[in-house]
Amino acid sequence: MQTTRRVRRLPAALVASAALLLVSTSVATPVSAAAPPTAVTATVPVGSDPIATVLSADGSRLYTANSGDNTVSVLDTAAAKVLATVPVGAQPVALAVSPDGSRLYVADKGDNTVDVITTAFGTVTATLSGFNQPQGLALSPDGGQLLVSNNGDTTVTVLDTASSAVVRTDQVGAYPAGLAIAADGHYAYVVSPFSDTLTVLDRTAGDSPVATVAVGPQSFALALAPDGSKVYVTDGAGNALTVVDTATRTVTATVPVGGLPLGVAASTDGAYVYLANAADHTVSVLSTATLTVAGTLSVPAGAVAVALDPALQHAYVLGGGMVSLLTPVPQVTAVSPASGFTTGGTQVTITGSALFGATAVIFGTVPATAFSCTATSCTATAPAEPASTVDVRVTTAAGTSAAVAGDHFGYVVPTADLSVALGVTAHPALLGAHLDYTVTVTNHGPAAGTSGTVQIPLPAGIRATSTDCTVTAGQLSCATGALANGASVVRHFTVPVGLLGINVTLTATRTASAPADPVAADDSDHRKCSGVTSLAITCS
Incomplete structure (x- = not known):
């Protein structure tokens, strides 16, 4: 394989963002119950006639191959904007990103080459030649080999990505197009749209063809289920999706979709398959559980290719010089x-x-x-x-x-249960005997109390003094103020005792509060104190 060094300097924005592609190569695990993207929420202009797209492993960058102006657009997916436009070879039609995000491979069908963009350097660092109308690209799971389908003949070229050397050339169906490699690296799958076949290659046996499955006419693209159990193949002429069971290597379903499906992508949770229908500017959303179309989405800008982000938060649809962002309804x-x-x-x-x-x-x-x-x-x-x-x-x-x-x-409606507890301590003496009372008000919620009043009637002949309650003729009135749920407040008053003792029962009662108090049982408390002289007083 001839390698030509061709250095093309990328804009500074791409150089600055290249490090982000190297932060993580893990694929986010989506919530399988999440709704799929169904609504167009933004459109981003890219190059002319975009025909292929790929996401970086972490979903932070989207690349589009623009076959009309021989460029690759680099999008920041979070900001939904183009960071850079990179000149490449003639008629770019396919893309592949290395697992670590450091390299982007571009199949240039018009000049029979594959460009290599080194993202960390911000340059196109190599152009590989010797292909025959390269149409599809697929990287092995470890990134060590690149498979290139040659649409001008019946072969797939296998490259060593470290040396760019040709490892071997595989014979497949006529005019091969889309490629995919299983996540475990065991099998590769190649569709040939003009021989209407899907070729299965055993990668552990030197890419030996182990099966050829008849599929629909003009099957340009394919996608693998995450667990490798199914291959989803577009049937362009039949306006359908062909489902192939990889264990039996047989077609298990043919599902009608929109007009001329050209692009296909499977969600990482395996629940959905998206198809870009070029003829009617729609995307068909297939439920893999039922193998039925769960929804058909209008994409006014056009639909020729589709990519799904790992967390299923966005679908990216190419068409009409635009990337349309589809987002799930919450x-x-x-x-x-x-x-x-x-x-x-x-x-x-x-x-x-x-x-x-x-x-x-x-x-x-x-x-x-x-x-x-x-x-x-x-x-x-x-x-x-x-x-x-x-x-x-x-x-x-x-x-x-x-x-x-x-x-x-x-x-x-908020309520606040205020409880009232009356306490008393006797202080006997020959002179100056008295009773010290405490009124403890506690808010048991559930709401905060904004105000409260506790009243203590005073029997005839009983006087009282207080520093935090109001004393009027025959009554004390104690305000609680605001009380948070669980909070308490204590008020105090004193009753003097004469030489001849005392016999009194006092009752403290919540008479008003806001918000409403739903529990009446704890709204009052009483204490009795008695003694025949001021020297002997007992309280209970």
């Missing part, structure tokens, strides 16, 4: 706590999927007073509302979550 599955006071202020955790980028959290019809969201949860402050049960719904650019039983939040 789903709410649980709300905790499930109730709060009509006064508002309850901190609520909302659990669900596709909650990232939330623009609103609504309790019934009233917006939350504050909120913040990640992909799977939001923390929101409930607004004030009348007593009722409402749906808590999250809105993003993709839409608003549907009302479901799991999103219910109940508004209840």
Whole structure:
């Protein structure tokens, strides 16, 4: 294989971002119950006639092969913007990223070459020649070998990526196109759209062909299920998806989809397969559980290729010089706590999927007073509302979550149970004997108390003094002030005892409080003190 050094300097933005591609090569594990991307939330202009796309392993970068102007666009997926446009060879039609993100391979069908972009250096560092209309690319799981399908003949070229040397040339069906290698590296799969075949190569036996499976006409692209159990092959002429069982190497289903499916991608949780239908500008979303189309999505810009991010938060669809970003409509599955006071202020955790980028959290019809969201949860402050049960719904650019039983939040009128405890200590003496009383008021919730009043009637002949209660003729009145749930306050008063002793029973009673007190049983307490002289006083 002839290698030509061709250095093309990339824009500074790509050089600066290259390190990000090396941070992580692990694939995020999505929540299998998550909703699939279904709504176009943004479009990003790229080069002319984009025909292929690939994501970096960590999902932070999306690359598009623009066959109309011989460029590769590099997108920052978080910012949904183009970081760089890289000139490559004529008619780029396929892309592959090394597992560590350090190299991007570009199949240039128009000049029979493969470009190598070294992302860390920010340059196109090599051009490999000697191919015959390279149409498809696939890297071994360890990145050590690159398979290149030659659409101009019946072969697949196997390259050593370290040396760029040809390891071997595999014979497959006529005019091969799409390629895929199983995650365990055991088998490779090649579709040939003009011989209508899928060739299975045993990579452990020198890529020996072990099976040829008849598939639909004009089958340009394929995708593997994450567990390697199925191969999903586009049937361009039949407007269908062909499903091949890899164990039996037989077609197990043919599923009608949109017009002229050219691109296909499987989600990393295995739940969905996305097909880009070029003829009608749609994407078919196939449920793998039922092998039926769960939804058909309109993509006005066009649909010729599709990629899914590892966490299933976005689908990227190419067409018409654009990348269309598809985002899931948010789903709410649980709300905790499930109730709060009509006064508002309850901190609520909302659990669900596709909650990232939330623009609103609504309790019934009233917006939350504050909120913040990640992909799977939001923390929101409930607004004030009348007593009722409402749906808590999250809105993003993709839409608003549907009302479901799991999103219910109940508004209840706040109550605060104030208990009253009366204590007394006798101080006998010949002169100056007295009784020291304490009134302890405790808020047992559930709400905070805003105010409260405890009154103690004074029998005839009994006087009292206090530093924190109001004494009027025949009565003490003690204000609690505001009391948080679980808090207590203590008030004090003193009753003098004459030489001839005392016989008195005093009762302290909560007479008013806000919010309402739902428990009357603990609203009062009493103490009895007696003694025939001021020298001998007992209390109970």
